[in-house]
Amino acid sequence: MPKNNIKTQKAKNQLTILLNPKLYPLEAIYSACYVFIDRAYLFLDGDPKKEVKVFIKGKGNLTPKKLEALAGEFENELLNCALRAAIAKNTKKVRETIVERALFSALPHEEASQDEEQIEDDPLGIAVPWEEKYGKK
Amino acid sequence: MGREVWEEINFQFSILNFQSNPNFQFSIVVINFNKKFYNLKSIQKAIKAFHGLADFKISQNKKTITVNLENINPEAKSAIKDEFCNYVLGLMKQ
Numbered sequence: 001m002p003k004n005n006i007k008t009q010k011a012k013n014q015l016t017i018l019l020n021p022k023l024y025p026l027e028a029i030y031s032a033c034y035v036f037i038d039r040a041y042l043f044l045d046g047d048p049k050k051e052v053k054v055f056i057k058g059k060g061n062l063t064p065k066k067l068e069a070l071a072g073e074f075e076n077e078l079l080n081c082a083l084r085a086a087i088a089k090n091t092k093k094v095r096e097t098i099v100e101r102a103l104f105s106a107l108p109h110e111e112a113s114q115d116e117e118q119i120e121d122d123p124l125g126i127a128v129p130w131e132e133k134y135g136k137k
Numbered sequence: 138m139g140r141e142v143w144e145e146i147n148f149q150f151s152i153l154n155f156q157s158n159p160n161f162q163f164s165i166v167v168i169n170f171n172k173k174f175y176n177l178k179s180i181q182k183a184i185k186a187f188h189g190l191a192d193f194k195i196s197q198n199k200k201t202i203t204v205n206l207e208n209i210n211p212e213a214k215s216a217i218k219d220e221f222c223n224y225v226l227g228l229m230k231q
Contacts, residue, residue, distance in 0.1 A: 026174075034230040041219035042226055044174040052174075057219060 014057035015071055021052050024082050029054065031081035036074055166191075166206040166218045170225065177202055179228035187221055 019029065026048050033042045039059065046053035056074060058067060125133065170180060177195075180202055184193045190213045194205040209217055 030226075030230045033226055037223050037227055041223055043222050044226065045171045046174075048173050 013061055013067070014055060015067055017054040017056065017071060017074065018046070019052040019054065019078070021048050021050070024052070024078055025085050026052070028078060028081035028085045031084070032074060032078040035077050035081075036070075040070060164209060164214070166209065168204045168206070168218060168222065170202045170204065172197070172200055172202060175202060175225055175229060179225050180204060182228050183221060183225045186224060187217070190217055 021029075029044070029052055033044070033054065036042060036056070041057040041059065043055040043057075044052065045055065054074070056070065058070065062070065122128070177197070180195065184195070184204070187193070189210075191206040191209040194207070196203045196205070204221075206217065206221075213220075
């Protein structure tokens with residue numbers, strides 16, 4: 001793992017993960033923290049433009065091995081959340097279009113058929129075929 | 138580095154003749170939230186949720202929002218700081 005992307009500092013029953021915000025957007029960091037809220041105590045600090053510090057403290061006393069495993073799981077979750085955020089960003093327009101279409105098709109039938117009724121109204125008789133209007137030659 | 142953030146200032150002193158208990162402990166917990174990650178609204182919501190467990194005081198400067206916890210319920214004393222931070226973080230996600 002490249003040194004500058006994730007750094008881990010360990011202390012007694014707690015560790016600090018230093019993240020590069022260019023690789024892990026803040027939204028992904030919040031999401032990953034949220035997933036771990038029931039398993040550990042988390043705290044954010046640092047600078048969202050330079051380096052984000054995530055302080056993770058175990059609920060109860062954790063052995064160094066367990067703490068390390070927790071850090072690993074957090075990093076995996078972080079990657080998962082970063083990917084989700086990237087996909088959500090890339091597919092935003094497609095999702096909006098799908099919802100728009102779904103809402104439009106769910107409109108009540110009367111409103112949807114208004115256009116058809118307007119076409120049927122033909123006060124100038126434009127829609128009447130020539131043969132009907134003037135007879136056959 | 139972590140200690141600065143998880144800083145807990147414990148003023149423990151005995152007050153002689155205080156309710157006939159010389160071992161009375163008075164403690165204050167100070168939490169500094171970085172404004173770039175936490176907003177005041179979430180902290181205020183968290184304080185509303187935790188108001189029964191301690192007396193909260195908020196102050197802020199350019200970079201941080203400081204929350205002081207006093208008169209902490211003895212039963213919640215050991216975990217209130219961490220649980221409060223987690224609660225605020227949860228609200229930030231929402």
